[in-house]
Amino acid sequence: MESKFITQKFSDVWLDNGLATFSKIIKRLNEDDEEDVVKKVDITPFGLNYHFANKNEFTKLLSNAIKSKIEDMIVNVEDKGTGERKEVKKDHILIQEKKKIGGKVAFKEDIFDKDKTESIISTIYENLKEGNKTCFFCSRKFKSRIKSLQQASYPFVTKIKSLSGIRSYTNKGLKLTEYIADYCPQCYL
Numbered sequence: 138m139e140s141k142f143i144t145q146k147f148s149d150v151w152l153d154n155g156l157a158t159f160s161k162i163i164k165r166l167n168e169d170d171e172e173d174v175v176k177k178v179d180i181t182p183f184g185l186n187y188h189f190a191n192k193n194e195f196t197k198l199l200s201n202a203i204k205s206k207i208e209d210m211i212v213n214v215e216d217k218g219t220g221e222r223k224e225v226k227k228d229h230i231l232i233q234e235k236k237k238i239g240g241k242v243a244f245k246e247d248i249f250d251k252d253k254t255e256s257i258i259s260t261i262y263e264n265l266k267e268g269n270k271t272c273f274f275c276s277r278k279f280k281s282r283i284k285s286l287q288q289a290s291y292p293f294v295t296k297i298k299s300l301s302g303i304r305s306y307t308n309k310g311l312k313l314t315e316y317i318a319d320y321c322p323q324c325y326l
Contacts, residue, residue, distance in 0.1 A: 145184035272321035
């Protein structure tokens with residue numbers, strides 16, 4: 138049974154760069170795999186539609202591609218005090234780190250946890266099915282979110298409520314929310 142993954146351009150520098158990166162990853166998957174993972178790509182004025190024959194194979198290969206990107210976010214440097222080599226997250230990476238595990242960098246974002254990447258990709262795909270929530274960015278209907286919008290996935294948001302908070306009125310008056318919750322799984326990816 139054929140499945141498809143629909144992307145949409147946003148006219149937003151960060152999200153459109155993410156779509157370009159995603160397209161390159163998909164192209165590389167097809168080059169590396171003996172049988173094309175993506176059978177057909179429809180180019181529309183609004184984005185790209187990727188058709189693939191096997192959802193599980195697509196999920197596995199995409200998660201492997203994301204895992205390989207983790208290595209690009211880390212450098213090995215010499216500790217000035219001990220002289221030993223250690224892993225350090227590159228400075229320009231916005232994703233927060235957890236406590237190092239065995240001297241290895243661990244990211245707080247679950248999609249960059251090598252043990253969880255494939256299940257996150259599968260969850261993203263499953264939650265793209267039409268639901269009752271509407272994405273803040275793309276207006277797509279979706280079932281449930283993976284995470285709230287945070288600086289790690291969209292660097293133009295910040296925790297400072299006066300700069301990025303959504304102003305809404307409740308029965309207690311003006312309220313500023315810290316994170317946008319209606320953020321679909323595809324925009325997260």
